[in-house]
Structures are given as structure tokens and as C-alpha cells.
Amino acid sequence: xxxxxxxxxARKRALSYFLSAFSVFLLLTGxxxxxxxxxxxxxASSAIxxxxxxxxxxxxxxxxxxxxxDPKKGxxxxxxxxxxxxxxxxxxxxxxxxxxxxxxxxxxxALTWTFPLREDAKFSNGEQVTAGDVxxxxxxxxxxxxxxxxxxxxxxxxxxxxxxVITLNEPRSTFVSQLTEIGIVPKAHYDxxxxxxxxxxxxxxxxxxDDGQQVIMEYNPYWYGTEPQFKKLTFLLYEEDAALAAxxxxxxxxxxxxxxxxxxxxxxxxxxxxxxxxxxxxxxxxQPSGGKGLTNGKEVEYGxxxxxxxxxxQSLNVGLNRQELLDVALxxxxxxxxxxxxxxxxxxxxxxxxxxxVEAAKKILADGGWVDxxxxxxxxxxxxxxxxxxxxxxxxxxxxxLSLAVADQAAEFGIKMNTVGTTWDDIYVKGKTAAVxxxxxxxxxxxxxxxxxxxVFDQGINNMSYYRNPKVDEYLDKALTAPTQEESNxxxxxxxxxxxxxxxxxxxAPIVWLVRVDHLYLANEKLDLGKQPIHSHGHEWxxxxxxxxxxxxK
Amino acid sequence: xxxxxxxxxxxxVKVGGEFxxxxxxLLWLTxxxxxxxxxxxxxxxxxxxxxxxxxxxxxxxxxxxxxxxxDWLGRDMLTRTMKGLRLSLAVGAFASLISVIIATVMGxxxxxxxxxVDAVISWIIDLFIGMPHLVFMVLICFIAGGGIHxxxxxxxxxxxxxxxxxxxxxxxxxxxxxxxxxxxxxxxSPWYIARKHIMPAIFPQIMIGFLLMFPHVIxxxxxxxxxxFGLSPQTPAIGIILSEAMSHxxxxxxxxxxxxxxLLVVVVKCFDSIGEQLRILLEPASSNE
Numbered sequence: 001x002x003x004x005x006x007x008x009x010a011r012k013r014a015l016s017y018f019l020s021a022f023s024v025f026l027l028l029t030g031x032x033x034x035x036x037x038x039x040x041x042x043x044a045s046s047a048i049x050x051x052x053x054x055x056x057x058x059x060x061x062x063x064x065x066x067x068x069x070d071p072k073k074g075x076x077x078x079x080x081x082x083x084x085x086x087x088x089x090x091x092x093x094x095x096x097x098x099x100x101x102x103x104x105x106x107x108x109x110a111l112t113w114t115f116p117l118r119e120d121a122k123f124s125n126g127e128q129v130t131a132g133d134v135x136x137x138x139x140x141x142x143x144x145x146x147x148x149x150x151x152x153x154x155x156x157x158x159x160x161x162x163x164x165v166i167t168l169n170e171p172r173s174t175f176v177s178q179l180t181e182i183g184i185v186p187k188a189h190y191d192x193x194x195x196x197x198x199x200x201x202x203x204x205x206x207x208x209x210d211d212g213q214q215v216i217m218e219y220n221p222y223w224y225g226t227e228p229q230f231k232k233l234t235f236l237l238y239e240e241d242a243a244l245a246a247x248x249x250x251x252x253x254x255x256x257x258x259x260x261x262x263x264x265x266x267x268x269x270x271x272x273x274x275x276x277x278x279x280x281x282x283x284x285x286x287q288p289s290g291g292k293g294l295t296n297g298k299e300v301e302y303g304x305x306x307x308x309x310x311x312x313x314q315s316l317n318v319g320l321n322r323q324e325l326l327d328v329a330l331x332x333x334x335x336x337x338x339x340x341x342x343x344x345x346x347x348x349x350x351x352x353x354x355x356x357x358v359e360a361a362k363k364i365l366a367d368g369g370w371v372d373x374x375x376x377x378x379x380x381x382x383x384x385x386x387x388x389x390x391x392x393x394x395x396x397x398x399x400x401x402l403s404l405a406v407a408d409q410a411a412e413f414g415i416k417m418n419t420v421g422t423t424w425d426d427i428y429v430k431g432k433t434a435a436v437x438x439x440x441x442x443x444x445x446x447x448x449x450x451x452x453x454x455x456v457f458d459q460g461i462n463n464m465s466y467y468r469n470p471k472v473d474e475y476l477d478k479a480l481t482a483p484t485q486e487e488s489n490x491x492x493x494x495x496x497x498x499x500x501x502x503x504x505x506x507x508x509a510p511i512v513w514l515v516r517v518d519h520l521y522l523a524n525e526k527l528d529l530g531k532q533p534i535h536s537h538g539h540e541w542x543x544x545x546x547x548x549x550x551x552x553x554k
Numbered sequence: 555x556x557x558x559x560x561x562x563x564x565x566x567v568k569v570g571g572e573f574x575x576x577x578x579x580l581l582w583l584t585x586x587x588x589x590x591x592x593x594x595x596x597x598x599x600x601x602x603x604x605x606x607x608x609x610x611x612x613x614x615x616x617x618x619x620x621x622x623x624x625d626w627l628g629r630d631m632l633t634r635t636m637k638g639l640r641l642s643l644a645v646g647a648f649a650s651l652i653s654v655i656i657a658t659v660m661g662x663x664x665x666x667x668x669x670x671v672d673a674v675i676s677w678i679i680d681l682f683i684g685m686p687h688l689v690f691m692v693l694i695c696f697i698a699g700g701g702i703h704x705x706x707x708x709x710x711x712x713x714x715x716x717x718x719x720x721x722x723x724x725x726x727x728x729x730x731x732x733x734x735x736x737x738x739x740x741x742x743s744p745w746y747i748a749r750k751h752i753m754p755a756i757f758p759q760i761m762i763g764f765l766l767m768f769p770h771v772i773x774x775x776x777x778x779x780x781x782x783f784g785l786s787p788q789t790p791a792i793g794i795i796l797s798e799a800m801s802h803x804x805x806x807x808x809x810x811x812x813x814x815x816x817l818l819v820v821v822v823k824c825f826d827s828i829g830e831q832l833r834i835l836l837e838p839a840s841s842n843e
Contacts, residue, residue: 244805263805404788405627
């Protein structure tokens with residue numbers, strides 16, 4: 001009996017040692033996976049470094065392959081300039097200028113857009129970019145209707161080989177920005193397997209694409225624009241810490257860094273800071289619980305009984321201290337945000353408020369009927385505690401830090417947020433019933449519409465908070481169908497705040513915008529990244545708008 | 555390695571006879587339990603205010619003000635570690651208790667309700683042992699929807715098998731012992747025999763099983779929280795602390811990993827030592843094996 005017992009105990013103990021060893025092993029392999037990939041690339045990059053005339057760059061800027069180079073899968077929602085070209089493009093001052101189109105003309109009624117195409121534009125396989133390809137691309141995306149909403153387009157006509165005429169059903173002020181985002185694909189070579197062999201008319205062509213690992217691009221000799229200095233770009237699709245390790249090992253020329261890593265000194269590299277309109281805020285459901293709707297086509301519940309109370313949302317807008325959030329979660333690398341479009345031409349400056357005012361927040365809550373009666377530090381109304389879940393993407397360090405900081409501050413004026421880090425898939429299912437750390441910010445105002453108009457309920461991930469305000473809807477519609485930029489900007493501003501209502505924080509606050517994130521990169525000190533426009537959402541994309549202008553100093 | 559050292563010490567003591575084995579064991583016991591007690595007291599005594607986010611006290615290396623340093627959001631690591639260990643201890647105690655209850659019930663049932671039940675239970679035990687622990691726990695935790703209750707459930711449901719086997723064989727052995735036969739022939743009821751004869755006989759086994767399960771459970775709790783599983787990131791759990799620190803190791807913030815990791819190992823070792831010493835105290839004869 002004792003012998004068996006003894007053996008059991010010995011085994012038990014051996015097991016516990018084995019387990020401690022195993023957990024250490026787990027920790028180690030966790031660190032290891034990044035560096036083993038690094039060593040695999042070591043030979044290639046040391047060869048690069050030894051060259052005197054630098055023609056190759058190694059970049060670790062995150063998962064830059066979202067959309068897999070296919071506009072139908074979402075390539076172009078943020079940045080396409082490396083591999084594709086579009087009818088129009090934007091310059092560093094955010095003006096719309098011709099790209100594939102030499103210029104463009106809009107008819108008086110803003111319904112007919114005419115684009116004379118460049119005649120020297122060729123795809124990376126040497127074939128001419130024709131009006132037929134443009135027509136094909138736009139019609140394909142219009143029919144698909146998922147990634148790009150082109151439902152307002154009546155017809156796309158190729159009047160000759162080098163002229164495209166697009167006719168609209170109604171004026172659409174944001175169409176011009178879509179023209180910069182839709183990369184033209186070749187009609188003759190486009191099929192469902194386009195991602196495996198993407199052919200575009202951008203400065204680079206893809207020579208190797210290992211899904212989730214790396215992308216290798218080479219200069220497209222048929223490129224019609226300025227010849228870039230760097231003929232080969234290797235993108236390592238690393239996470240943030242692996243990217244930093246690659247930089248420290250001297251194996252990458254540009255890496256993206258989160259604010260928590262910004263203080264890192266890496267020999268031969270300097271920190272590049274770019275202001276962005278990449279905004280972060282807290283999305284708050286505006287409807288009471290119990291609704292049923294769709295997110296990305298899946299049936300989900302929506303609504304939250306706490307956040308649907310206006311006082312809760314407004315108190316967060318006033319009570320949260322944006323500067324402190326910047327200091328805590330972003331190491332100060334960012335700007336305060338009050339709307340999705342701060343400092344853009346369509347931004348309404350009246351929405352800027354005094355924030356960090358805990359007393360004012362408490363007063364708004366008290367006026368709304370939220371009082372802490374049982375002295376537990378959380379305010380109540382009709383027996384319901386001001387407590388709700390705040391979801392954030394757990395793979396996103398910045399959002400998780402920001403969420404913790406927001407929850408920490410909100411507790412000061414009696415709102416309890418339970419932060420839960422999870423996957424985006426999970427957030428899309430549960431997110432409409434709770435707060436979500438949300439993000440956005442583009443070079444155009446269309447997101448103001450998709451995030452706040454009641455007409456886009458249940459479409460994709462639009463208007464997650466189910467916000468509905470007839471007045472705001474009216475302004476948004478007017479802004480969208482305005483014939484000129486100036487007029488549309490007027491209505492975008494009114495939709496944010498017209499003196500009595502609006503979707504901004506001082507209005508209905510369906511999303512309390514908090515900070516704009518500076519985009520940070522560690523780049524080789526010899527590398528000149530040219531004049532960068534203000535960056536848009538998407539750390540991994542924003543950099544490449546002017547890739548052909550980059551130079552290597554001696 | 556440590557266990558070999560201990561063995562040598564115990565033997566040395568026996569041969570030399572200069573130390574009192576019992577006293578030495580008691581000393582070990584006191585140190586281990588004292589240490590655990592200090593952690594528990596600290597975890598209640600340290601204020602939650604130290605967990606507030608703080609822009610001025612970010613990324614401080616260990617100092618007198620912050621013995622374990624602070625993390626990238628300015629939270630005091632000593633407080634986080636202590637509260638994390640408290641969670642580990644609580645989860646450990648609770649999950650071990652449930653495991654022991656399952657093990658006892660299963661073990662006694664297997665031994666007393668005849669061949670068919672024995673076969674079924676033995677098959678279940680084999681099944682559970684056959685599955686890789688961690689994978690099985692991840693699975694159960696996922697099905698239970700994560701969170702603390704998922705972790706407790708998954709650990710409880712996977713750790714009872716070995717103890718159940720011991721209980722089963724003990725009960726089988728005791729059942730055929732003479733005094734049980736005599737008791738039965740005196741007309742004592744099966745319930746009386748179970749209560750008065752079997753339970754007292756297997757109680758030390760259960761007690762030691764409980765204590766030795768503790769370190770095991772705590773390590774698994776750390777492993778599961780390390781992998782996430784529905785715990786919110788401000789929950790100070792040792793696994794969460796370690797996994798969060800992972801991305802900051804590359805920036806040289808060693809104190810985020812070293813102290814919590816070290817304390818976890820020490821706590822586990824403490825329980826192991828308490829269980830071991832108690833086993834020897836309760837079964838003095840086995841120390842001579």
C-alpha cells in the first residue's frame with residue numbers, strides 16, 4: 001500500500017516539476033517564434049546591407065496585406081499606392097489630382113464625370129491600361145457592392161480607348177475620394193484567384209506573397225510615374241515586438257512602433273512621427289437593449305440600457321481627460337480628438353470642449369437622474385447601476401491600454417466599465433450590446449456618414465451604435481448629395497453640431513472620440529521618406545502614399 | 555533536482571543524527587506556510603489605488619517606493635503580483651477542493667459498488683489521463699465560456715484522476731482487512747463501516763492529495779490565464795501579468811517578468827514542501843523509505 005502510494009506521490013511530484021519546466025518552455029517558445037523567423041531572413045538582409053548603392057528596403061510595418069491586393073476583398077479601403085493606381089490620387093496637401101486620369105471634369109449638375117486617361121499607363125505585365133479596364137473594375141465592384149458602395153453610379157462608359165465617362169444617379173460629394181481608393185485591375189487577367197497573381201499598374205509588382213509571412217515586391221518597369229530609388233521592397237508581416245526585434249538586429253530599414261516602444265533607442269535608426277487623423281474613441285450603443293439586427297450579415301442583438309441614456313454618453317465626453325489618456329496610453333504621441341475628422345476641412349471646431357472635468361461630468365449624470373445612492377462609487381438610476389462592458393481587440397496593444405485608461409478615469413465619476421479584450425470576430429457579434437474601443441479616420445468624410453446615418457443600419461459594421469437622429473440624417477444626406485465640396489463640408493459640419501444637436505460628443509455622442517494616434521516608425525537615419533500627408537487610419541498602410549519619392553542619403 | 559537534495563538532506567540527518575528530523579520538518583512547514591500567509595496578508599493590505607493608471611510613474615525600475623517596479627501604465631507591480639497570487643491561491647484552493655471531492659466519490663464508488671461500476675470508472679479515469687492535460691483544459695474552459703468559473707471548472711474536471719486511483723486502491727485494501735470483516739460480522743451497517751473505518755483510514759491520503767494537487771493546479775491556472783480565456787486584462791492574474799509583459803521584454807523591462815514569475819515558482823514550491831512535510835509527519839514510517 002505504501003509503496004504504491006509513494007510511487008504515486010513521486011510521480012505527482014515529477015509531474016509538477018515537469019509542468020513548471022513545461023510552462024517555462026511555453027514562455028520561451030513564445031519569445032522564440034519571432035526570432036527564428038528573423039534568423040531565416042538574416043542572410044538576405046545582410047546581403048542587402050552590404051550594398052553601397054541602396055536599392056532594396058526591408059520593412060516590418062505590420063500586416064500590410066489586408067485585402068490581399070484584390071479590391072473586391074478590400075484592398076484599397078485604405079491604401080493601394082504600392083501596387084495599383086487609381087483614377088485620381090491625393091497630394092500631401094490633400095488636394096485631388098489626376099493619376100491614371102490626366103484630369104477630370106464634372107458637369108454642371110455634378111452627375112457626369114469625365115476622365116481622359118493617360119496613354120502611357122501600363123500594367124506590370126506590359127499591357128496597356130485601357131478605359132475598358134476601368135469600366136470593368138468599377139462595374140465589378142458596383143455589382144459586388146460589399147467593399148465599395150457604388151450604388152449611386154448609374155453607368156460607366158468607355159467612350160473611346162482612353163476616355164471614361166461615369167454618370168451618377170444623384171450628386172455624391174464623397175465619390176471623388178472613392179476615385180482615389182479603387183485600384184484598377186486588368187479585365188483580361190482578373191478572376192477569383194487574382195490575389196495569387198495580382199497584376200496592377202502601380203510602381204511595384206508582387207513577386208512573392210507568402211500569406212501571413214512576407215511580401216516581396218519589385219519595381220514595375222512599365223510604371224509610368226517617377227522611377228523609385230528602391231527597386232525591391234521586402235515586407236515582413238511581423239507583430240509589433242518582433243518588428244522591434246528586427247530593427248534592433250539591424251534587419252529592417254523601417255519598422256512601425258507602438259507608442260510604448262517609442263522611447264527605444266536603436267542604433268542607426270531615428271523615430272519618425274507623423275500626425276494622423278487615425279482616431280480612437282468609445283462606441284456606445286444608443287438604443288435600449290433587446291433589438292435584433294445584423295453585423296457583417298450575421299444576426300446579432302443590439303442595444304444597452306445604460307449607454308442608451310444620453311447623460312452617460314455626454315458625461316464621458318466631458319469627464320474623460322484626453323490629455324491624460326494621451327500621456328498614459330500613448331506616451332504623449334498623439335493629439336486630442338473630438339470628432340472623427342479633427343482639423344480636416346469638414347471638421348466643426350465648435351465640438352471642441354473642455355474635458356477632464358469630473359465635476360461637470362457628475363453634474364450631467366445627476367441632472368440625468370444618475371446618483372450614487374448606496375455609496376458604492378457607482379451611480380444608479382431607477383435601481384440600475386451605470387455599469388457596462390467595454391470590448392477591445394486584445395491583439396491591439398494601444399486599444400487595450402486606452403480602454404484600461406478610459407475605464408480607470410470613468411470610475412472617478414461613477415461609471416463602471418468592465419474591460420474585456422477579445423477578437424474582432426467576437427466584437428462584431430457582441431459589440432452592439434456594449435461599448436467598443438472603436439477607430440477610424442480617413443482623408444475623406446464618408447465615414448461620418450457610415451458611422452452616424454440611420455440609413456446604413458445592419459450594413460457591414462456601419463453605425464454600430466444604432467444612432468438615429470432625423471436632423472443629423474438630413475444633414476448627412478445633404479452633405480452626401482451636395483454638388484460641390486464646399487457645400488458638402490457645410491453640411492458635414494452641421495451634422496456634427498448645428499447649435500442644438502449633432503453626432504459629436506457635445507451632441508448625442510454615439511461615439512465619444514478621444515485621441516488621434518501619431519503614427520510612429522523607426523526608420524534608418526539615411527532614409528528620406530519625403531513629404532508625408534497627414535496619415536489616415538491604418539498604421540501599416542499610411543506610409544506608402546509617396547513611396548516613389550523616398551531616397552537614401554549617403 | 556530539489557527533491558534529490560531534500561532526499562540527501564533527510565538521509566544525512568538520519569545518518570548523522572545531529573538534527574532532529576521532526577524539528578527540521580516543522581521549520582520547513584512554518585517557513586512555507588508563513589510565506590504563503592504573508593502573501594495573503596499583503597494581497598489584502600495593499601490598496602487597489604496602486605492599480606490606478608498613472609502617467610508619471612510609468613516604467614519605473616524596482617526601487618524602494620515600488621519594490622517590484624511599475625508597468626507601462628504606471629501600475630505598481632508588487633500590488634499586481636500579490637493580488638494575482640491571491641487569485642491563484644483562491645482558484646487553487648477551490649479547484650483542488652472540487653477535484654478532491656470528485657476523486658473521493660469516484661474512488662469509493664469504484665471500490666464499493668462492484669465490478670461493473672469499477673470498470674466504468676476505471677475507463678473514465680483512463681480516458682481523462684489519456685488526454686493531454688492542457689489541451690483538455692483549454693477545451694473545457696472554452697466550452698464553459700471562459701472567465702474564472704471556466705478556469706476553475708476545467709482544472710477541477712481534469713485533476714482528480716490520479717487521486718481517485720489511489721483512493722480506489724486504498725479502499726479496496728481496507729475492505730478486505732480483518733477488522734472490517736469483524737466489524738461486519740458484528741452486524742455493523744455499511745454506512746457505519748464507511749464512516750468509522752474507511753473514511754478515517756483514507757483521510758490522510760485525501761488531505762495530502764489535496765495539498766499536493768495545489769501546486770499543480772496553480773501552475774495550470776497560470777497557464778490558462780496566460781493564454782487569456784475571458785479574464786479581463788485588469789484582473790491581476792499571474793498568467794495575464796506574464797503574458798502582457800511578453801511584449802515588453804524586448805524593451806528591457808525585466809522586472810515585469812522576473813518578480814511575478816519567481817514568486818509563482820516559490821509559491822508552488824511552498825505548497826509542494828508543505829504537502830511533502832505533512833505526508834512525512836502523518837506517515838512517519840515512510841520517511842525511512
